Structures are given as C-alpha cells and as structure tokens.
Amino acid sequence: MGALGRWIEEEGIATTQISLVREHTAAIRPPRALWVPFILGRPLGAPGDPAFQRRVLLAALQLLEAESGPQLADYAEDAPLADEADSGAFVCPVSFNRSVVEEGLASELQREVAQLAPWYELASRQRKSGREVRTTATLSGLAPEAMAKFITDFISNTATPSYRDDVPLPLALRLVTQDLKAYYLEAVAVQPGARAALEAREWFWRGTTAGQAFLRLRDACLAHADDTVKGVGARSLVPLAIAPRPSGSDALRRY
C-alpha cells in the first residue's frame, strides 16, 4: 500500500493512509500515515460504530493539513471490546461433534452446514437494517451444501475439476472456501468487537468440522502439481496464526 501511495503522490495528489503494522510504515516512511491499534482487517476499528469510525477517519484526514513530513501519528484510542454482558466465553449457537474420521468428513460437513442454516438466516436478518439482507458469502454463486461438497470432493480426489468451466481451479478453491467460511462466521456473528473476532476464529479452526476440512484441503493443495493451487494452499486457506509452521530455512518466503 505504501508503494501505491508513493505513485499517486508522484502524480501530484496528496495521500494519507491508515497503517495497521507500525513497523512497516515506520520503515517505508510514506508522507502521511496514522497507525491504529486495531486487529488486521479492521482499519477503522469498530464495525457498526459510526462515531468511532468517524474519529479514526478524521485523524487520518487531518494529517493532510500538516505543513511538512513524513508524518506518522499514533491513534491512541483502542477499539471497544464487546459489551460487558457479551464478553464471557464465546458461545456458538450450535454445538458440533469435533472428532471426524476421514471417511465421515463429507457427511459430517454437510450435517454441520445444515445445522447452521437457520442461524445464518437469522444473522442475515439481524443485519438487515431496513435494506436488503446482506451476506458476503456470494463470491462463488454456490449454495452452502454445494460449497461443502466441492471441498470434500477435492480432498478425496485432487483431480476434481472447478465447479464452473469459466472459473479456474485455484480461483474456485479460493472463492468456495471464502464463501463457506463467511457462511459459518456470519451465522455466529452475534457478538461485536475485537474479542469476539478472535474467539470466532478459534471456534472456526478448533471447534468445527469445516476447520478440519480446510486444514486437510490445505494439505491437498500443497501436494498438488499446479503451482497456483499450491499457492492457494499456502496463502489463502488457513491463517498463519493457525497453520502448522512450515519447515526449512527458506520456507517462510512462500507466504
């Protein structure tokens, strides 16, 4: 992002940016940057909190009025945690049976997807706010059951083709997994705030069959002959915080 800003500024347009990784921004030294103490993925800090977002946005924009630079300002206010009443242990509305044998993966994943369906509907309606129901799980165009089937089919047989002729296999794997994960996380999105985000991540990766399926899918992709599919396995399926550490001195470079 630092490079983008540099080229835009070279073309004569002033830029200011929000920074999430302070160490990077301090090294790049763009003209104007506001470092914010929020989790990766939330540069404005707090979903559903317009007043908080406005304060962050204003702090970033006000750097445009600085007389000289580089400017690297630190935003002092932490994102609000979930409300006190909500801040206990993360509770998923459906309890899953975690231990799944290889042969049972496909049926267990289908069962789990079906169990979440009413909660996904409910979560979508809760976000409705007078407009169309919003879901972000629409990249692949597949129904959740079909997403789950594509994933378990590919784990069983990596020669499984894309679900659509005009979508290359690596992209198909990425879109389907992003959709299915969004389906799960939207279904349990009952607790706002950073704490809930991290707890939801733990739930998905440690507490669901889908999390296990994604880890097996990652292994299948990493063993695939196609380098782009390998790349999907390395970068797009399992977060670094969850994935097993790669071996070899140069292994991190693949990420």
Place this chain on the structure above:
Amino acid sequence: MPRLADLGEWERELLLQMLTEIPDFKGQPWIAGLPLKQRRVAIITTSGIHRRDDIAYADGAAANDYRVIPGDVEADNLVMSHLSSNYDRTGFQQDANVVFPIDRLHELAVDGVIGSVADYHYAFMGAARLPGLEPKARQVAALLKRDAVDAVLLTPV
C-alpha cells in the same frame, strides 16, 4: 493490536522479514494542498473488495488489476475476495465501513469537514505483485485527476 507482540510467533517473524524487502520513501514526494474543508477526497483500499456483481480478484498477473467503486455505492453491496487468509473478515461482514469508510466520508462532506466526495473510488488486492502494479497506480492517478480529486485516503486490511 496488531502490536507485533500480540501476533503468533511465525506470523510476527514473517511480518518482520518483510522489513528487509520494503523501500524507504523518506516522506517524499510531499504534495501540499488546500485546507481539508476544500478538498475532494477519494478512497483507495487494498482490501480486495468489490461490488457484489463485479469480478473476483484473480491469481497471477491479473492480481494487480483494480476495481472501480462508485461513490454512491451501497456499502452493503460490497464483498471481499482478497487472497490472504491472515486477517479478520468478521468486521467487514458486519459493516463494510470498517474497511471502506464511504458512509463516514459522505457524512463529513455533508457536515462541511471535507469539501466533497469523489465520484469514483478504487480497490486493489493488497498482496498484488509490485512489478505490474505501478502502471495501474498511475492509471488510477490519471482518473482521480479527471475527477478533480486532490486528497486520497489509503486503507489496508
């Protein structure tokens, strides 16, 4: 967060390793400008978002392609197809403004804090490869100038 101390061990190691590969721009160039209340502001986000009916971000060289987001877009009509799995998406799933603060920007314009909101905004996928990215960035700069934009907010994920 993400203060590095809060991240996992090899996530932190990877982020620090990137330090050896990133350039130092030394704050240059520096374009001065009008007071904020006279500026026309556009957002460029590297969060890999796009309109629901737009094309998802591809792999390979096409990963550098940008997507256009009209200024009057409904924030609820935005989706995300970034290739990285290393950041939270649950915030965006609840409220696109936590990544792309278009509603907040319109409010600042209505309140007279900024001059106006650009007609078009732009989204890239942050993990795009640098070599092919520069021509795209300069193309976007030319489009921004035609839109009379004189201030850009960059947002990451």
